[in-house]
Amino acid sequence: MHTTGGERFTVEATSLPEATVLVTKGELDHDTAEPLRQALDSVWRDGGRLLVDLSRLDFCDSTGLNLLLSGRLAVREAGGSLELIGLHPPVSRMFQITGADRLFPVHTDLDAALAHPRST
Template identity: 65%
Template sequence: MVMPGTEDERFSVAVRTVDGAVLLTLGGELDHDTAEPLRQALDAAAVRGGRLVVDMSGLRFCDSTGLNALLHGRIALHEAGGSLELAGLGGPVARMFRITGADGVFPVHEDVEQALGA
């Protein structure tokens, strides 16, 4: 099932269900000005509960606003009995997650295929 995503010039979020998990596919630049669609998708996932995989492979940039949105989403999903996992961290986004230690907070998979197979 494919759910509508959001897209603007700098950031996009696509939402779909794959093998019982909700998959958020992010693209572009995630920052203070573009984070609202991600927050909305995370809120909707938390209401549903279950497993959420966030594909970060198309993300070129993520600042602290994006990281905080993901951390809050992780907490909300955990409280709803679900989980939030990341896939495809690379480049400057992976570096930011390493520097902040956030890569130790989330289950991180090399890519979406590995995440969905886990």
């Protein structure tokens, strides 16, 4: 499945046996966030392991962060987990200031994430 927020932001979902991977790309803000919302909406109920790759994200504002946080809560309620891959500047700074970086398990890349057992 591949949805776009215009040209500025895209989300690509891949289903692996161990986890569902959402790869985000571009600028995530209030106007472009819809694809991520839809993507999260369609998977959080599955209750499995959800890995969100932020390595190709150029920008993320409070809307994006909010989506991820609420996604995290929803997934947890369904018995799953939401983890982040590739959190680095500039996006990481915002996570740090808001304290959100403490709330998610963060991995450097997909392989590392898959190698690591599922965390809650």
